[in-house]
Amino acid sequence: xxxxxxxxxxxxxxxxxxxxxxxxxxxxxxxxxxxxxxxxxxxxxxxxxxxxxxxxxxxxxxxxxxxxxxxxxxxxxxxxxxxxxxxxxxxxxxxxxxxxxxxxxxxxxxxxxxxxxxxxxxxxxxxxxxxxxxxxxxxxxxxxxxxxxxxxxxxxxxxxxxxxx
Numbered sequence: 001x002x003x004x005x006x007x008x009x010x011x012x013x014x015x016x017x018x019x020x021x022x023x024x025x026x027x028x029x030x031x032x033x034x035x036x037x038x039x040x041x042x043x044x045x046x047x048x049x050x051x052x053x054x055x056x057x058x059x060x061x062x063x064x065x066x067x068x069x070x071x072x073x074x075x076x077x078x079x080x081x082x083x084x085x086x087x088x089x090x091x092x093x094x095x096x097x098x099x100x101x102x103x104x105x106x107x108x109x110x111x112x113x114x115x116x117x118x119x120x121x122x123x124x125x126x127x128x129x130x131x132x133x134x135x136x137x138x139x140x141x142x143x144x145x146x147x148x149x150x151x152x153x154x155x156x157x158x159x160x161x162x163x164x165x
Contacts, residue, residue, distance in 0.1 A: 023104050024120045029162035058147040062122040070119045090125050093159035100127035
């Protein structure tokens, strides 16, 4: 039997049935001094950047409107433009820190499209490298993430702050 340890998931698994509010709204509502704990990298007037707690690759982040909606058409033009601004900021920060060869960028709208959280729209930004798929996902259906989430957070937070300075 193969064992893959992921102790950070135990809190989620033990409490998933007790979660009543949107985890994205909950994270961004925290005071700034707690943002690291909730993986919030940056908040603007209309949207925010947050690391994906269960990433596909190191640096996998999400850009999220402050407005709680699962319908893209409900976003006003100001929010859409702000999210695009944060996408550009995220791409620059990820490029500075990780030097990826490419990116996957997109929305999963609705359960059939793969949305894990249908009620709050979010854009995924996943850095990619030539050869980043290896035998683990193909044979073992397992993804290896090479960096601790909080190390990723610290590196990207520093890059974002330097880009905004």
